[in-house]
Amino acid sequence: MNGRFPIAMHIMTLLCASDEVLSSDYMAGSINVNPVLVRKELSNLIKHQLISSQQGKNGGYKLSKAGTAISLASIYEAVKPDAILGQAKNQPNPACPIGKQINTHLKDLDNEIEQTMLNKLGNTNLAEFCKKFD
């Protein structure tokens, strides 16, 4: 996998801990990645209605609702990959009885595991996560 979930969590935690709107440049400075990458993820989080933005001077980003109302599952949903258990780029041999069916069965397994994970992540919210910081 890539770094999208960690970065999304970092963004959301910063916003949860702040009273004021934060700029993408400020957040990029805390995360220590390129500001454009942060803005791309911010766009995505807006699309998923987890945050909102204010354009123009003194603009920035803030949570769209209280941290207690944002489950970690909803953050994960915003950045989740196609397959949590990984995805090979091969096309298994359709002439082989195993190769012919394996993708279907692996996808079923993947869906089950993803659901289990989401259930677990759904038990915690952003405000709870934020409390761990002192």
Next chain:
Amino acid sequence: MNGRFPIAMHIMTLLCASDEVLSSDYMAGSINVNPVLVRKELSNLIKHQLISSQQGKNGGYKLSKAGTAISLASIYEAVKPDAILGQAKNQPNPACPIGKQINTHLKDLDNEIEQTMLNKLGNTNLAEFCKKFD
């Protein structure tokens, strides 16, 4: 993530469904990836004691124990990434109170989720998975 789990599952399923030893070339043909990649994964699965090999002519690979005795969790363990929820390569800013602590808290969360996944995967074994194929 990458394709290691799907490929490992494909290998293990082929071996579970076969009475005879299988060669890496045969398996690469079913999976449709390069044989060297298969042999690398086979090496890893041997290291994790899930399969055994026989060198020389008419050699090949077979399961080291019955499919009913191999949980999907043990297969996942053999190929699992450092972080199921992803890992950014950045070093968060230690001058920021959030940046300073976030990796610790994200790692804790990751461990919790991984454990949940492993529990779920531990409920099924390779033979059960194999039964889905007709």
Next chain:
DNA sequence: TGTACTGTAATAAAAAACATTACAATTAAT
């Protein structure tokens, strides 16, 4: 003694992730 395998190293190619540059659009402050 040849042939069909495993095992592994070294290198190359392809794909994905991340960084950088650039700039249009927006809005507050002066």
Next chain:
DNA sequence: ATTAATTGTAATGTTTTTTATTACAGTACA
């Protein structure tokens, strides 16, 4: 009005990761 700080996004370049390929030593069967 004009300037400065900001969002939003496209285009391109660099780096890292993944996968493929080539090569060959070692092993065991026939």
